[in-house]
Each structure stands twice: as C-alpha cells, then as structure tokens.
Amino acid sequence: MTDSKLILPRRKFLTGATLGAGGLLLSGCDALTENAGFRSFLRTGEALNKGAHRLIMDRSALAPEFSAADISPIFKANGSISGDTPAYNAHVANRFAAWQLRIDGMVRNPLSLNLAQLMKMPSREQITRHDCVEGWSAIGKWRGTPLGLLLKQADLSTKARYIVFHCADMWAPNVPYYESVDLVDAFHPQTILAWSMNDGTLPVRHGAPLRLRVERQLGYKQAKYVMRVEATDDLKKFYGGNGGYWEDAHDYDWYAGI
Amino acid sequence: MGYECMEQTGLKPGDVIKRHRLSTRLWHWTNALTLLVMLMSGLMIFNAHSRLYWGKYGANDDYAWLVIDDAGNTGFIQIAGVRVETTGVLGIWKDSEGEVKRRAFPHWATIPSGYDLQAARRWHFTFAWILAAALTLYMLRSLWNGHVFRDLHIRKWEWSPRHILHDITQHARLRFPTGEAAKNYNILQKISYIGVIFVLLPLIILTGLTMSPAMNAAWPWLLDLFGGRQSARSLHFIAAFGLVAFFFVHIAMVVLAGPINEVRSMITGKYRLPGKREPEPGSEPKLPQGEAA
Numbered sequence: 001m002t003d004s005k006l007i008l009p010r011r012k013f014l015t016g017a018t019l020g021a022g023g024l025l026l027s028g029c030d031a032l033t034e035n036a037g038f039r040s041f042l043r044t045g046e047a048l049n050k051g052a053h054r055l056i057m058d059r060s061a062l063a064p065e066f067s068a069a070d071i072s073p074i075f076k077a078n079g080s081i082s083g084d085t086p087a088y089n090a091h092v093a094n095r096f097a098a099w100q101l102r103i104d105g106m107v108r109n110p111l112s113l114n115l116a117q118l119m120k121m122p123s124r125e126q127i128t129r130h131d132c133v134e135g136w137s138a139i140g141k142w143r144g145t146p147l148g149l150l151l152k153q154a155d156l157s158t159k160a161r162y163i164v165f166h167c168a169d170m171w172a173p174n175v176p177y178y179e180s181v182d183l184v185d186a187f188h189p190q191t192i193l194a195w196s197m198n199d200g201t202l203p204v205r206h207g208a209p210l211r212l213r214v215e216r217q218l219g220y221k222q223a224k225y226v227m228r229v230e231a232t233d234d235l236k237k238f239y240g241g242n243g244g245y246w247e248d249a250h251d252y253d254w255y256a257g258i
Numbered sequence: 259m260g261y262e263c264m265e266q267t268g269l270k271p272g273d274v275i276k277r278h279r280l281s282t283r284l285w286h287w288t289n290a291l292t293l294l295v296m297l298m299s300g301l302m303i304f305n306a307h308s309r310l311y312w313g314k315y316g317a318n319d320d321y322a323w324l325v326i327d328d329a330g331n332t333g334f335i336q337i338a339g340v341r342v343e344t345t346g347v348l349g350i351w352k353d354s355e356g357e358v359k360r361r362a363f364p365h366w367a368t369i370p371s372g373y374d375l376q377a378a379r380r381w382h383f384t385f386a387w388i389l390a391a392a393l394t395l396y397m398l399r400s401l402w403n404g405h406v407f408r409d410l411h412i413r414k415w416e417w418s419p420r421h422i423l424h425d426i427t428q429h430a431r432l433r434f435p436t437g438e439a440a441k442n443y444n445i446l447q448k449i450s451y452i453g454v455i456f457v458l459l460p461l462i463i464l465t466g467l468t469m470s471p472a473m474n475a476a477w478p479w480l481l482d483l484f485g486g487r488q489s490a491r492s493l494h495f496i497a498a499f500g501l502v503a504f505f506f507v508h509i510a511m512v513v514l515a516g517p518i519n520e521v522r523s524m525i526t527g528k529y530r531l532p533g534k535r536e537p538e539p540g541s542e543p544k545l546p547q548g549e550a551a
Binding site: 025026029030033039041042043044045046048049053056057061062063064066070072073074075076129131132133134135136137138139215216217218250251252253257258 | 294295298303304306309315316317318319320369370371375377380381386387470473474475476477478481487488491
C-alpha cells in the first residue's frame with residue numbers, strides 16, 4: 001500500500017462527506033424552520049433588533065427626507081390596489097364625501113372626522129422612501145394629518161399602549177387588512193395619516209382616502225384604506241392577535257424596522 | 259508564524275508547529291456556519307425581488323442593472339443589459355418534487371428551500387447578530403494579541419511588484435511555500451484575509467444595516483456612504499459574491515495544499531510544515547525542496 005492509494009479514497013470520502021453534509025444541512029434547515037423551539041430562537045432576532053434600534057436611536061429621530069428630484073417616476077402599488085367592497089366602492093363613486101374616519105377605543109373623546117375636517121387640521125408634508133419587505137424602494141411625497149395630533153384631540157387614555165388601524169381591503173372573507181404601532185411610533189413627528197400623494201389626491205391604488213405613513217418601518221406597516229383608528233392596551237384582542245394582517249397570515253415580524 | 263514559534267528556527271518540512279490560535283479556530287468555524295446560513299437565507303430573500311438597482315430608490319419600473327427572471331420557459335440572468343440563459347438553475351428550475359418554480363435562486367441554494375420570505379428573514383437577521391458579534395470580537399482579539407500586526411501586516415518589502423508577481427506565478431504553477439517559509443502567510447494570503455476581515459465583512463454588515471429603514475433614521479450617514487438604499491442592496495449582493503469567490507479559492511487552496519493537514523490545523527491548531535506537494539495518484543515529478551522560499 002502506498003500513500004497515494006490511501007489519499008484517493010480519502011479525497012473521495014471528503015467529497016462524499018461534503019455533498020452529504022450539504023444535503024443534510026438543507027433538509028436540516030427546513031426541519032429547523034418548522035421546529036417550534038428553533039423558531040422561538042429565530043424570533044429572538046426580532047426582539048434584539050427592536051431593542052437595539054430603540055437603544056441607539058432617539059425616539060423622534062427622523063427618517064431621511066428627500067428632495068422633489070428624488071421622487072420615483074412611478075411609485076409601485078403593491079398589496080391591495082383597492083378597498084373593493086361594496087361599501088368602499090360606494091365611497092369611491094361618491095369621492096369619499098360621506099366617508100368618516102373614526103378614532104375610538106381607549107380614548108376619552110372618540111372622534112368622527114370627514115376628509116374636509118382632516119384636511120383643515122395642521123398637516124405635515126414629507127418626501128420619504130417606502131421600503132417593501134421584498135427589497136424594492138420607491139420615493140414619494142406625502143401630506144397628511146399627524147397621528148399624534150389626532151390622538152391628543154381624542155384624549156388618549158393612559159392605559160393605551162398600541163394604536164390599531166382598521167382598513168377597508170379584505171384579504172379573505174372576514175379577514176380585513178389591519179396594522180398596529182406602539183406609542184413611540186404613533187407620536188413620532190413623521191407618523192401621519194396621509195390624504196395627499198405627490199401633490200395630488202391620494203389615488204385609490206395607494207390607499208385612498210387615507211393611509212398610514214410610519215416612516216421608520218417597512219411597507220407592510222403603511223396601512224392603506226384606513227377607516228378606523230382604535231387605541232388599545234393589548235394586540236391579542238384583534239383578529240389573529242399578532243398586530244397585523246401579514247403578522248397573522250404569514251408570521252411577519254410585528255416590528256418592521258429592518 | 260507568530261504563534262509560539264517565534265523562537266523556533268531551523269524548522270524543516272515535516273515539523274509540526276502550532277499555527278492557529280484558539281480565537282482564530284473558533285472564529286473560523288463560527289464563520290463557516292454563519293456565512294453559509296447568511297448566504298442561503300440571503301438568496302431566499304433576494305428571490306422576493308430579484309432585481310438590483312443603483313441609487314436611492316428602485317422598483318419594477320426603474321432600470322435594474324441586474325435581473326434574474328424567466329421569460330416563457332427560459333430562465334435568465336441579465337447584467338447591464340446582457341442576457342445569459344440559465345434555465346434549470348436561475349429564473350426557472352424544478353424543485354425536489356420535480357415541480358417547476360419561477361424564482362431566481364434554486365431550492366438547493368436557499369434557506370428555507372421553498373419560498374418563505376419571513377422564515378428566511380428570521381434566519382438572516384438572527385445569524386447576522388452572530389456574524390457581527392463574532393467579527394467584532396475577533397477583530398479586537400486579533401489587534402490585542404498581535405495577530406493582525408505579526409501575521410497579517412504586509413511588510414514593506416512584500417509590496418514590491420516583483421515579489422507579488424513571483425507569488426502569483428508560483429501559485430499559478432501550484433507551487434506553494436514549504437518548510438519554514440510555509441510558517442508565514444504569503445502576500446496573497448495576507449491580501450485575501452485582510453480583504454475578508456477588514457473590507458468584505460464590514461462592507462456586508464454595513465450595507466445590510468443600510469437597508470433597514472430604522473437604521474436610516476438612527477445613522478443617516480450610512481445612506482450617504484453607500485449612495486442610497488438600493489445601492490447598498492446592490493453592494494450587499496456584490497460583497498456576498500465576493501465572499502463566495504473567496505470561499506471557492508480558499509477551498510481550492512486547502513485541497514491543493516493538503517486538505518488533511520490544513521483542516522486539522524484549523525481544528526487542533528497544529529500544522530505540519532509541508533515539504534512537497536501532496537502525493538498525487540500516479541507519480542508526478544517531484545518539486546525541489548523549498549522551491550517557493
């Protein structure tokens with residue numbers, strides 16, 4: 001037996017072992033993804049990310065704002081492109097003249113405001129970047145009513161911890177879109193309920209008559225077709241209990257700062 | 259060099275030296291696992307939008323410098339307008355059940371193997387903490403224990419073009435340093451390791467952070483550094499494939515330099531100074547001892 005004959009099987013063994021390990025790794029990773037314990041380990045990333053972001057960032061640190069020259073020529077419309085229920089379609093036909101935004105839940109002074117009343121309130125304009133969880137970005141100009149202002153007018157209860165946004169678009173029977181933010185984001189100066197986009201009326205495909213902008217988070221938090229704003233102390237009370245449609249239906253992270 | 263062998267002189271081929279510190283070995287294998295998970299979960303995330311752009315914004319109606327997609331029954335990759343057919347591998351391929359899928363990267367390259375954006379993001383963002391923490395600790399440890407200065411620091415004389423050219427030709431002829439000369443990293447190794455530790459890994463971590471809208475509010479300078487979020491996403495992808503390229507060259511070098519000895523040295527730290535090339539099946543002419551010294 002010479003050394004050279006020994007080496008060959010070794011190499012074959014190494015190649016085989018590598019390929020085998022690769023296959024094991026792949027099926028192993030899928031099995032781990034399904035494993036409850038490992039899933040909760042992977043979820044620690046979300047808590048770490050939110051904690052780290054809040055640690056290094058001032059509560060009111062602003063998302064970057066851009067110049068008019070930076071606005072995307074075409075702002076991609078994703079997710080629902082219409083509310084598409086009989087009630088919503090009637091509002092569209094009526095140009096939202098009879099539409100009213102309700103602000104209720106854990107507030108001492110529930111409000112009902114129509115579009116004209118919202119537009120008469122102090123508003124904020126911002127040119128910001130919209131980042132989809134899928135990876136693309138679009139820059140647009142938004143004008144809307146600061147959510148913090150509305151919550152102050154509604155006299156938010158000190159027990160409230162989250163703000164839930166109920167939307168008109170249905171994703172399945174009895175499964176409407178909804179989203180939620182905590183009070184840090186609710187009172188952030190750039191968090192607005194936008195009724196104007198790129199100097200025009202907010203188009204239906206982008207969430208008419210009202211959409212949320214919460215600029216330090218991803219696209220799926222930017223709820224379109226907002227019909228009702230509800231203050232609550234617990235997200236478990238709503239639908240799947242995870243604070244949003246994508247969070248319930250596809251296990252997306254509730255904190256979408258990354 | 260630099261690890262308890264500073265005073266050892268007159269080393270000859272076959273001598274066993276201590277080569278890799280514990281910190282290096284731990285970091286190496288942590289990285290091997292972490293980077294593989296990061297790459298494969300990253301490819302799955304890329305599958306959610308398989309287009310890359312330069313600048314601040316970029317979506318389907320904007321010009322993409324890289325596209326992986328399908329057209330009819332053809333998969334393709336298109337870079338700067340040049341289209342190459344990749345049917346079966348990129349853009350359109352069959353999964354393990356033989357079902358045709360129209361996604362950029364195939365099931366065998368992604369974690370999870372099926373399309374699952376949220377699960378891939380969880381893998382990616384959790385292992386990112388391990389990658390970043392391990393790199394930070396290793397950088398600090400390597401500065402502290404002298405690894406950077408003694409082993410990676412490129413000496414003035416090594417920068418001479420003649421020396422670099424010599425090393426490149428020796429590598430191209432698969433003639434590697436032997437005996438005492440194999441104790442030190444050569445110039446090409448130093449450049450690769452410095453490139454990975456101080457350029458590619460920091461680049462991939464920082465461009466990754468730049469894609470986070472919250473991090474943009476916390477550290478807006480990141481966007482200025484990389485020229486916008488979509489540029490950062492492109493650079494993130496390029497850095498990932500830079501690391502893939504490093505991996506393949508690294509593995510090739512390990513195999514050529516003697517895989518058993520090399521892998522053992524990264525596990526136990528002990529390294530046998532090579533004298534000649536690993537014997538090949540069938541005899542090849544012997545190289546002179548100490549050829550590359």
